[in-house]
Amino acid sequence: MEAWQQSLAASLSAPAAIAARFGLDAVATASVASRYPLRLTTHLLELIETADDPLGRQFLPHEHELAADGLAEDPLAEQQLAPLPAIVHRYPSRVLLLAGNDCAAYCRFCTRKRRVGCAAFALPFGELLKGLDYIAATPAIREVILSGGDPLLLPDAALAELLERLRRIPHVGVLRIATRTLSVLPERITPALATLLGRHAPLFLTTHFNHPRELTPAADEACARLAAAGVPLANQTVLLRGVNDDEVTLVELCEGLLLRRVRPYCLHQLDPVRGTGHFRVPLERGLELTAALRRTVSGLAVPHYIVDLPGGRGKLALTPQSVVSLGETAVLRSAVGELVELPNR
Numbered sequence: 028m029e030a031w032q033q034s035l036a037a038s039l040s041a042p043a044a045i046a047a048r049f050g051l052d053a054v055a056t057a058s059v060a061s062r063y064p065l066r067l068t069t070h071l072l073e074l075i076e077t078a079d080d081p082l083g084r085q086f087l088p089h090e091h092e093l094a095a096d097g098l099a100e101d102p103l104a105e106q107q108l109a110p111l112p113a114i115v116h117r118y119p120s121r122v123l124l125l126a127g128n129d130c131a132a133y134c135r136f137c138t139r140k141r142r143v144g145c146a147a148f149a150l151p152f153g154e155l156l157k158g159l160d161y162i163a164a165t166p167a168i169r170e171v172i173l174s175g176g177d178p179l180l181l182p183d184a185a186l187a188e189l190l191e192r193l194r195r196i197p198h199v200g201v202l203r204i205a206t207r208t209l210s211v212l213p214e215r216i217t218p219a220l221a222t223l224l225g226r227h228a229p230l231f232l233t234t235h236f237n238h239p240r241e242l243t244p245a246a247d248e249a250c251a252r253l254a255a256a257g258v259p260l261a262n263q264t265v266l267l268r269g270v271n272d273d274e275v276t277l278v279e280l281c282e283g284l285l286l287r288r289v290r291p292y293c294l295h296q297l298d299p300v301r302g303t304g305h306f307r308v309p310l311e312r313g314l315e316l317t318a319a320l321r322r323t324v325s326g327l328a329v330p331h332y333i334v335d336l337p338g339g340r341g342k343l344a345l346t347p348q349s350v351v352s353l354g355e356t357a358v359l360r361s362a363v364g365e366l367v368e369l370p371n372r
């Protein structure tokens with residue numbers, strides 16, 4: 028076993044132990060855990076101070092997860108967009124390959140909360156190989172996004188095999204790997220892994236940091252190692268009530284990412300997934316925060332504010348109202364709210 032696998036195996040997942048450690052109600056913790064899995068890595072156990080701090084909120088169970096919130100299990104209709112268990116294909120040019128159904132930490136607001144970590148949705152390697160056949164037979168696909176679960180929970184040998192097989196498909200250009208490990212299991216980013224990923228360029232890695240406290244020395248080292256190996260880094264943040272829905276936190280996060288050579292890529296509106304209603308932030312607030320970032324930080328550090336439309340209608344970038352009117356002369360609203368005319372013909 029590699030060191031990161033031993034570390035993962037040492038995680039805390041027993042509901043009683045988690046409840047005792049953080050002063051949670053033991054019965055509520057056990058009932059949440061019986062529906063949605065829990066896992067706290069050693070790294071997270073060091074980071075979480077209290078159940079209601081920005082880290083505790085993201086990873087510790089809450090009874091609201093079981094509330095009748097009227098939200099759908101699969102609002103993005105991924106199940107309908109899945110020609111095979113390991114594939115989600117919504118945009119012709121790019122496809123998700125669900126490279127495993129397990130995760131190191133099970134964020135409580137996960138968009139695939141209905142399935143990640145559930146045995147009924149396990150994805151054995153054979154299913155991944157069928158996914159590769161689908162990609163090979165679909166020439167419109169130019170980019171493959173390894174998602175999951177967390178693809179970096181695959182052992183190096185399995186990941187290497189997947190990447191090599193993908194590289195043998197001539198129409199596949201860009202590879203992307205989406206992982207939560209830099210926040211929750213940074214020791215996964217070993218020198219050997221960085222070298223492996225660097226060998227398959229152009230391969231982009233999308234990290235998932237939601238709060239500046241996730242930017243630990245161990246995460247810094249992982250970012251530096253990947254960047255040095257030639258792996259471009261982009262970050263996805265989910266906008267979460269009580270975690271990062273304030274200007275100071277988002278500014279510190281986005282600037283902190285850029286300093287670590289991670290380009291803030293998307294600020295995601297939380298998908299309306301059953302069991303995550305207590306994290307919801309209204310769009311008005313997200314737009315205000317996007318405008319505040321635009322006024323405050325480097326353009327390189329401003330993420331797109333993205334809402335993934337229900338029913339599988341795709342992602343949409345929202346911008347604060349900037350176009351007032353068009354015509355001979357356009358009227359635009361500046362970042363600080365001034366109306367400005369611009370010759371337009």
Ligand SMILES: *Cc1c(COP(=O)(O)O)cnc(C)c1O
Nearest residue numbers: 115116117118121122123172342
């Ligand atoms: C988010 C997503 C993508 C990637 O979208 P980008 O805009 O390229 O980041 C691709 N396929 C599916 C199904 C997605 O949900």
